[in-house]
Amino acid sequence: MTQKALDNITVLDFSHLLQGPFATQLLADLGANVIKVERPGKGDLFRSLTFNNQWVGGSESPNFLAWNRNKRSLALDLKDPRAKEIIYKIVETADVVVQNFRPGVLDRLGFGYADLARINPRIIYCSGSGYGDSGPYVTRPGQDMLLQGLTGIAAATGRADGPPVPVGSGFADQIGAMNMVYGILSALLWRERSGEGQEIKVDLLSALLAHQGQEMLMAMNFNKDFQRPNSGIGHPGMDAPFGVYPTKDGWVTVAMSPYKTFxxxxGDESLLAYDDPKTLFDQRDEIWGKLAALTKTWTTHDLIEALLAADIWCGEVKTHLRVAEDPQVQHMNAITSYEHPKAGTVKVVAPAVKFSKTPATVERPAPLVGEHTEEILREYGLDKL
Known part of the structure; x- marks a missing residue:
């Protein structure tokens, strides 16, 4: 087996749903030994949730399969005194703990940072939450769409004559996961230098604000919110022609490009009358409509070819199914699969970061609940449950 960057790192993973599991899957792809602690029988809540009542292989949740490959499952009732003995034994030599329970839950069970740091001062303990661990929102559910609404993303997305539009994926949770990984890897590097572990706290509210840095800066420093356009202009702060345009058989995107060239x-020179910065912003909806009337006369293929030949920044709008068949996606081997004991062959997105010497790989399917309990207990010299 190829050596991996995190081969010597053990992660004790109490997380569930999306934010924490995506973070620990990223670590597992890099070789970390991720021990996923789950409820006996039921496991991670995502095992019972799916889209449109669709189950891979007839029984497995795509939501769970997407975020839990390369891990092993240890089934424990955290309220059972025996669980504390097992967890404390693993913590003695573990490197990282990840959890995204509501604030205070694991502390009350004896698995908070202070409890585990007494056992292993080198432990890196990463907690994820919706709103931090104090304040007026601390008891609110930290769910992805709720955070998109609260932090301005939904209000800035969509058309002015329609409702706010959340992003079509678990954006808040995935940004939170990236922040977890960024924090954990930084803490591991610091520990190599200092010998000290530490506690890391990641919350979705802060994460989404940080990833809207330019939008927040504009709004706060000019004391003015962005106004959504009524057209397919692609960002509330941008002018024409930036946006999404219809064709005979689909849609194309046009980013920052010379209006005159577009x-x-x-082929309509009368539209050059709009070619000044103020007009391109103030009348962007009107301009978009006139441009869209022209793009509708082209096929997607022909328009893309013509725009690319003129060095216009453009692309095709594709569905998830079509992008999986895209020639660039296939060339990059961005889609892979694994064999699951119940779901069969599961197609998944491959690890995104490429390493020349320690490549990330998919070697284990998402585990069954408690599939590796006995194996893990043996490794730590513990008796069967």
């Missing part, structure tokens, strides 16, 4: 390709 109009020249579409």
């Amino acid at each position: 109009v020249g390709i579409l």
Whole structure:
């Protein structure tokens, strides 16, 4: 087996749903020994949730399968005194703990940072939450769409004559997961230098604000919110022609590109009358409509080819199913699969970061609940449950 960057790192993973499991899957892809602690019988809540009542292989949740490969499952009732003995034994030599329970839950069970740091001062303990661990929102559910609404993303997305639009994926949770990994890897590097572990706290509210840095800066420093356009302009702060345009058979995207060149390709010089920065912003909906009337006369393929030939920044709008078949996606081997004992062959997105010497790989399917309990207990010299 190829050596991996995190081969010597053990992660004790109490997390569930998306934020924590995606973070620990990223670590597992890099070789970390991730021990996923789950409820006996039921496991991670994502095992029982799915989209549109669709189950891979007839029984397995795609939501769970997506975020839990390369891990082993240890089934424990955390309220059972025997569980504390097992967890404390693993913590003696573990490197990282990840959890995204509501604030205070694991502390009350004896698995908080202070409890585990007494056993292993080198432990790195990463907690994820919706709103931090104090304040007026601390008891609120920290769910992805709720955070998108609260932090301005939904209000800035969509058309002015329609409702706010959440992003079509678990954006808040995934940004939170990336922040977890960023924090954990930084803490591991610091521990190599200092010998000291530490506690890391990641919350979705702060994560989403940080990833809207330019939008927040504009709003706060000019004391003015962005106004959503009524058209397919792609960002509330941008002018024409930035946006999404219809074709005969689909849609294309056009990013920052010379307006004059774009109009020249579409063949209506009368539109050059709009070509100044103030007009392109103030009248962007009107301009978009006139441009869209022209793009509708092209096929997607022909328009993309013409725009690329003129060095216009453009692309095709594709569905998830179509992008999986995209030639660049296939060239990059961005889609892979694993064999699952119940779901069969599961197609998944491959690890995104490429390493020349320690590549990330998919070697284990998402585990069954408690599948590795006895194996893990043997490794730590513990008796069967």
